[in-house]
Amino acid sequence: MDAYQSVGIRRRLRRFFRRDGRALIFAMDHGFEHGPTDFEEHWEHVNPRIITRKVVRAGIDGVMMLPGVARLAVDELKPDTGLMIKLTSKTNLRPKDDQLLQSQLGYVEDAIKLGADAIAATVYWGSPQEDLMMRQFAEIASYAHDLGFPVVQFAYPRGPYINEKYGKKEDYRVVMYGARAAVESGADMIKTYWTGSRETFAKVVDAAAGVPVLLSGGAKTDNPVDFLKLVWEVIEAGGSGAVVGRNIFQRENPEPFIKALLKVVHRNEDPEEAAKAEGLL
Ligand SMILES: O=C(COP(=O)(O)O)[C@@H](O)[C@H](O)[C@H](O)COP(=O)(O)O
Numbered sequence: 001m002d003a004y005q006s007v008g009i010r011r012r013l014r015r016f017f018r019r020d021g022r023a024l025i026f027a028m029d030h031g032f033e034h035g036p037t038d039f040e041e042h043w044e045h046v047n048p049r050i051i052t053r054k055v056v057r058a059g060i061d062g063v064m065m066l067p068g069v070a071r072l073a074v075d076e077l078k079p080d081t082g083l084m085i086k087l088t089s090k091t092n093l094r095p096k097d098d099q100l101l102q103s104q105l106g107y108v109e110d111a112i113k114l115g116a117d118a119i120a121a122t123v124y125w126g127s128p129q130e131d132l133m134m135r136q137f138a139e140i141a142s143y144a145h146d147l148g149f150p151v152v153q154f155a156y157p158r159g160p161y162i163n164e165k166y167g168k169k170e171d172y173r174v175v176m177y178g179a180r181a182a183v184e185s186g187a188d189m190i191k192t193y194w195t196g197s198r199e200t201f202a203k204v205v206d207a208a209a210g211v212p213v214l215l216s217g218g219a220k221t222d223n224p225v226d227f228l229k230l231v232w233e234v235i236e237a238g239g240s241g242a243v244v245g246r247n248i249f250q251r252e253n254p255e256p257f258i259k260a261l262l263k264v265v266h267r268n269e270d271p272e273e274a275a276k277a278e279g280l281l
Contacts, residue, residue: 008148027245126159172200212240228271
């Protein structure tokens with residue numbers, strides 16, 4: 001018989017993933033990590049309640065937030081919207097030498113009090129402060145697992161040696177290494193970078209050995225279809241979905257865009273067809 005904890009972990013993961021094993025998750029930690037200027041294109045979206053209402057209305061599977069933003073936005077969530085609380089972060093205001101570290105800014109108990117379904121933390125694999133983030137992740141994961149909560153790792157390879165050895169952090173071997181390190185450190189879900197092609201992303205998925213790999217969205221594309229195509233490639237590569245921020249909240253009208261994304265993620269719909277059906281083309 002399963003221990004209570006593993007039942008809790010499976011049950012909470014299902015609040016993000018539909019029966020097809022895929023999820024589209026809205027990310028809103030940018031006011032902290034990038035600064036509020038990220039919202040300037042559509043300033044009303046700086047208000048977590050307004051943008052959360054829109055993404056929930058469009059049918060998003062889950063949201064990822066830092067504790068303070070979740071506190072403002074949770075009343076906008078449906079009972080079945082997955083809530084992922086991220087417990088590490090950094091501001092862009094830090095000195096450059098400290099930018100390769102995410103610090104803990106909340107505790108597992110805080111996330112549970114907020115009604116979290118999953119706990120997230122970032123590890124910059126390859127950072128000079130990798131050791132500290134590994135310990136942070138291990139402590140968060142061990143405690144969350146003990147209480148039956150799944151743990152999501154934002155597995156971001158970043159550091160001077162990576163650039164020296166591989167040229168860029170998006171090299172598939174680097175992303176694959178980060179994903180594998182996430183698996184081996186006990187993650188139940190992984191968020192990572194696009195590697196540039198379906199074939200290479202499929203290798204990242206293989207290296208994750210069954211732990212779901214989701215795309216970290218990235219900068220907004222001018223043409224919405226370009227982003228739909230990228231997510232389509234992720235799904236074709238065996239990826240389990242995407243965690244998307246700027247491509248949603250930097251659009252004037254995010255709802256049809258989310259609906260098109262959901263068609264790509266959950267129905268493998270052709271990106272252009274999905275865009276047409278939602279009036280984006
Ligand atoms: O991981 C983050 C920051 O990454 P970054 O340091 O900007 O590469 C988060 O702020 C976002 O949640 C994540 O990037 C997803 O949001 P978008 O990239 O889709 O805006």
